[in-house]
Amino acid sequence: MAGFSRFLGVLRLFTPDTAAWTVPALAEATGVPASTVYRTVRDLVAGGFLEPAAEASYRLGPAFIEFDRSLRLTDPLVVAGRPVLHDVVMQAHVPCVAMLARFYNGSVMCVADEAAADTPFRSSYERGRPMPLVRGSTSKVILAHLPTRQFNKLIENAGLDNKAEALRTELADIRKRGFCSTASEIDPGLAGISAPVILKDAGLVASLSIVAHDAGIDEGQRRRLILLVVSAASLLAEDLRHRYEAAAKATQKVA
Amino acid sequence: MAGFSRFLGVLRLFTPDTAAWTVPALAEATGVPASTVYRTVRDLVAGGFLEPAAEASYRLGPAFIEFDRSLRLTDPLVVAGRPVLHDVVMQAHVPCVAMLARFYNGSVMCVADEAAADTPFRSSYERGRPMPLVRGSTSKVILAHLPTRQFNKLIENAGLDNKAEALRTELADIRKRGFCSTASEIDPGLAGISAPVILKDAGLVASLSIVAHDAGIDEGQRRRLILLVVSAASLLAEDLRHRYEAAAKATQKVA
DNA sequence: TCATGATTATTATTTTTTGAGAATATTGAC
DNA sequence: GTCAATATTCTCAAAAAATAATAATCATGA
Missing domain, CATH: 1.10.10.10 (Winged helix-like DNA-binding domain superfamily/Winged helix DNA-binding domain)
Structure with a gap:
């Protein structure tokens, strides 16, 4: 060393x-x-x-x-994502935590979170905490949209053996549906609903999630929350796409 | 390089x-x-x-x-300080921001902040932002308690010239009173009240502050807030002293 | 005060890093 | 798709810098 x-x-x-x-x-x-x-x-x-x-x-x-503040002020995902998270918790109408996570260093890391004012619980996903890659809706959505090569390498190392095939099927399903919904995979009693935020050009693989008490939401609410998360995630992706293109243009000008 | x-x-x-x-x-x-x-x-x-x-x-x-989270979870000043800040904004009974700042790299940096729920403004002091050393109650309290040698070096570099003597007098006054109260030195219309959090043994020089609308507080309230800040700061210092001594003992045991 | 441990300074030696340019990979424009 | 331009990595000899063993110094607490 x-x-x-x-x-x-x-x-x-x-x-x-x-x-x-x-x-x-x-x-x-x-x-x-x-x-x-x-x-x-x-x-x-x-x-x-x-x-x-x-x-x-x-x-x-x-x-x-100091560097973390710099990042909060400039990281496009955080800058564009925070107001979206705010809107999501406002429109959820249930006690919940909204958060944004991304792939980092072989695991998944939350980069921004916001709790509704009256939320009596906290999710294990907390800004800066590396989380497991194959458990929880947040992580699964990210895993499902990782480039194939990267994905293969990861599940090799994860040593899933016979479970790998089941996981592949599940992830294919997530890609098809456009969201993932799980319960008690990370925190007992808490449900997660996540949708992808993908910018292929920028190499960005992230997800936007809501975490709420599983027992506290009925089927109708669940459908509504899925819609909320999916549309917020695609709005965010669109916003990021514009920022990315603007930044690319600016770089060319300088050069 | x-x-x-x-x-x-x-x-x-x-x-x-x-x-x-x-x-x-x-x-x-x-x-x-x-x-x-x-x-x-x-x-x-x-x-x-x-x-x-x-x-x-x-x-x-x-x-x-990731490292910032690690710091949030382990830095004694942040860990011990956050609940104190929470108590302070709860007991202030006016819209305000409470925060904790420390000396770092020739300037003052906020390491934790909390706003009362209904606070319609934000202080310029924000976690991670380096702030000027000689303006604002937060900074002045820190400056007033810096070791003499360090202090002298700093005001030399600051190039205050003829203002240096006035500053010395002001800082001596702050040391005597045990707090500092200023208005509109950083953010126009906002007043700051700060008290020192000093651990000489640990080389810690920090301050705890409240920021509120200057026009929104009368003389009675101001006195109450000063009392609140001063007592919160000394409670925090006491807490930190215990943590420091406990940590020192633990290290000895290992050795 | 002294003794103990933490930290820094001093060295010759070894290992990296360095940097100029060549080679390769990426990317965007057409 | 091709091509040109640019970004990035690679190569390798020279040079600088990091290394590690030891000594010297500095704190600190008994």
């Missing part, structure tokens, strides 16, 4: 479960001499990616907060 | 104002050959810190969202 991967390797050790590390611990975990790790940590601290914490230990630094 | 500073230099070019860069543009801005920048960008993309955007440009990547 050298160069950038050293920095990455160190940073990746700082997880919510192990939030504080001493240098000797980092050295042991990475298999790199302490003197080198000291230098690495010094660089990361100078950049704001780490900061000293209690007793010779370090934790993630405030630079991430 | 080489090593880690190369990565940092590239990343730091991605701001809210210039959110997308092509490699040739990055090469010119950093003064580094394109072939090297391509390699740098490839590493950053692999790490999720950048991602391809429209045309041949790149923007900040989702890794920051």
